[in-house]
Amino acid sequence: MVNLTDEESAIAAGRDGEGAAVALRLVAESGRLLGADRLVPVASAHIDGCLYHGDSGTEFAEFLVAKGARARVPATLNVGALDLLRPGNVRLAGARREMALRLMRAYEALGCRTTWTCAPYQAGHRPALGSDVAWGESNAVVFCNSVLGARTNRYGDFLDIACAIAGRAPRYGLHLPENRRASVLVDTSGISEALKGKEAFWPVLGAWLGRTVGEAVAVIDGIAAHASEDRLKALGAAAASTGAVALFHIAGATPEAPDAAAILAEPHTRIALTPEAVREARSLLSTATGDAVDAVAVGSPHFSAGEVADLLRLLAGRRVRVPIYLNTSRHVLGRLEREGRLAPLSEAGVVPIVDTCVVVTPILPAGGGVLMTNSGKFAFYAPGNTGYGVLFGSLADCVESAVAGRLVRDEAGWQ
Amino acid sequence: MTVLFDGTAEGEVLVLAAPLSFWGGVSWETGAIINARHPQVGEIVTGKILVVPEPVGSSSSSAVLLELIRAGRAPAAIVLGRPDAILVVACLVAREMGWPAPPILVVPGCAETPPGRARVADGRFEVFPAIRPASGPAA
Numbered sequence: 001m002v003n004l005t006d007e008e009s010a011i012a013a014g015r016d017g018e019g020a021a022v023a024l025r026l027v028a029e030s031g032r033l034l035g036a037d038r039l040v041p042v043a044s045a046h047i048d049g050c051l052y053h054g055d056s057g058t059e060f061a062e063f064l065v066a067k068g069a070r071a072r073v074p075a076t077l078n079v080g081a082l083d084l085l086r087p088g089n090v091r092l093a094g095a096r097r098e099m100a101l102r103l104m105r106a107y108e109a110l111g112c113r114t115t116w117t118c119a120p121y122q123a124g125h126r127p128a129l130g131s132d133v134a135w136g137e138s139n140a141v142v143f144c145n146s147v148l149g150a151r152t153n154r155y156g157d158f159l160d161i162a163c164a165i166a167g168r169a170p171r172y173g174l175h176l177p178e179n180r181r182a183s184v185l186v187d188t189s190g191i192s193e194a195l196k197g198k199e200a201f202w203p204v205l206g207a208w209l210g211r212t213v214g215e216a217v218a219v220i221d222g223i224a225a226h227a228s229e230d231r232l233k234a235l236g237a238a239a240a241s242t243g244a245v246a247l248f249h250i251a252g253a254t255p256e257a258p259d260a261a262a263i264l265a266e267p268h269t270r271i272a273l274t275p276e277a278v279r280e281a282r283s284l285l286s287t288a289t290g291d292a293v294d295a296v297a298v299g300s301p302h303f304s305a306g307e308v309a310d311l312l313r314l315l316a317g318r319r320v321r322v323p324i325y326l327n328t329s330r331h332v333l334g335r336l337e338r339e340g341r342l343a344p345l346s347e348a349g350v351v352p353i354v355d356t357c358v359v360v361t362p363i364l365p366a367g368g369g370v371l372m373t374n375s376g377k378f379a380f381y382a383p384g385n386t387g388y389g390v391l392f393g394s395l396a397d398c399v400e401s402a403v404a405g406r407l408v409r410d411e412a413g414w415q
Numbered sequence: 416m417t418v419l420f421d422g423t424a425e426g427e428v429l430v431l432a433a434p435l436s437f438w439g440g441v442s443w444e445t446g447a448i449i450n451a452r453h454p455q456v457g458e459i460v461t462g463k464i465l466v467v468p469e470p471v472g473s474s475s476s477s478a479v480l481l482e483l484i485r486a487g488r489a490p491a492a493i494v495l496g497r498p499d500a501i502l503v504v505a506c507l508v509a510r511e512m513g514w515p516a517p518p519i520l521v522v523p524g525c526a527e528t529p530p531g532r533a534r535v536a537d538g539r540f541e542v543f544p545a546i547r548p549a550s551g552p553a554a
Contacts, residue, residue, distance in 0.1 A: 022511050029507050033419060033500040053475060054443045054482030060508055136474070156474020156501060158481070158508050384439060 019069025023165035031170030045164035048136030052100035061106035072167035116355035117329035134163030138240035149255035181265035182219035200394035203376030206235035208281035210243025224252030238376025288389030291407035294369030299327030321405030422518030426491035429463040436472025443482040465490035468526035470499035480505035
């Protein structure tokens with residue numbers, strides 16, 4: 001039973017209009033199913049429902065608009081199915097293209113910010129430590145919980161916008177401090193410091209973590225010295241793809257875990273990460289064999305300005321033989337444009353994609369082939385969603401492969 | 416037994432033999448199971464009393480079920496082995512939109528449901544097992 005406050009009961013009864021009433025009823029009914037005792041006010045929302053999966057989603061969003069609904073809290077939007085700044089990048093056609101566009105416009109009309117990014121936390125949306133929020137999109141959820149220390153569950157399609165409009169979420173799961181403690185301790189003392197320092201170690205660790213712990217909360221000990229925001233982002237995105245991880249802690253690096261003991265639950269299980277497990281997790285991220293590469297994709301989650309700077313540095317003025325699809329936000333793209341860094345990218349043969357990405361909508365050339373990526377999330381979803389086989393490597397491997405037009409991968413340190 | 420979303424339905428039983436995420440697992444255009452790794456790939460969920468012993472999957476599964484509901488291709492009813500909110504959210508949204516949505520029940524141990532027909536009504540789940548031909552050679 002969910003106990004509503006007088007204010008909430010009034011909203012559900014239509015005090016603030018029918019749109020707000022629909023949203024509050026959805027949140028309250030879902031809360032009943034999820035075992036919430038009451039609702040919790042949220043400071044912000046991130047909405048994943050703006051990606052087209054059929055006309056019903058568009059009709060629901062337009063229904064909310066017609067009923068006068070508006071987001072009650074600041075809400076950012078995840079990717080849609082179209083690149084609104086470079087429409088020619090996406091091959092979606094006819095009625096589907098029109099409905100995908102109507103869906104994006106309807107979420108805009110609901111008062112959400114047109115960020116169109118899966119990395120809202122690198123486009124100015126960073127809720128405070130300990131605050132309750134309602135976020136969707138698995139990588140954004142895990143970053144929000146783990147790196148920012150704000151509190152959200154994985155709010156899926158419809159419930160995310162309902163929470164934004166109601167300004168409330170069901171009080172259950174990761175909103176409750178006791179559920180944020182780690183039930184798994186990952187000991188990394190068997191892994192060399194050289195390997196921990198490699199950028200590509202982090203998405204591999206994430207892929208292993210998701211497959212190993214499922215939806216459990218883990219604290220990883222012994223890697224804080226090598227952590228950075230973009231590395232934590234890559235770890236979380238991979239863990240939320242291979243598993244249902246919504247929160248992890250890195251002892252000494254993430255805000256709720258000054259050390260492992262501070263966040264461990266009792267009892268907990270201890271898992272030692274082995275070099276063999278790392279190698280296996282890395283090899284599972286590739287499905288293709290041979291050295292053919294038809295395209296390179298980076299930026300899942302959307303690349304930050306810092307990651308784009310790394311890409312430019314690695315390109316070192318060279319032109320690529322196979323295209324590099326650079327998936328990023330319009331926020332980062334605008335910054336690159338202002339700083340004069342967009343022209344060198346285009347001259348090198350990099351194709352910027354904004355507002356969407358290559359695994360959620362038809363962008364890659366039809367007919368399939370082999371896609372190389374440094375993203376654990378792209379590696380996980382590309383085969384099913386695009387029909388391309390996948391080769392996983394570091395960003396440097398991706399750049400060298402794109403320049404050579406075939407697989408070039410530095411195996412040093414992984415054996 | 417718990418009713419998560421009330422309603423009345425009758426149809427042929429389809430028990431999922433392995434966990435299945437609706438997103439990436441069921442076609443929102445045809446109602447067919449499309450996950451190539453699933454043992455029942457190619458079977459149609461439309462109109463069935465779909466028994467889901469172990470609900471799993473992406474939170475975008477609610478979008479797939481809503482699309483099936485709108486197109487008239489949803490299961491007639493869904494029987495879950497344990498409570499799960501993702502599919503029910505689609506029914507809650509459908510109700511707000513005025514679209515008829517399938518009942519969803521929780522029936523612990525539903526993996527053992529025999530083949531045949533079943534009816535969901537008044538919070539009850541009744542199964543009418545298919546009559547099997549008598550064993551042994553025909554006379």
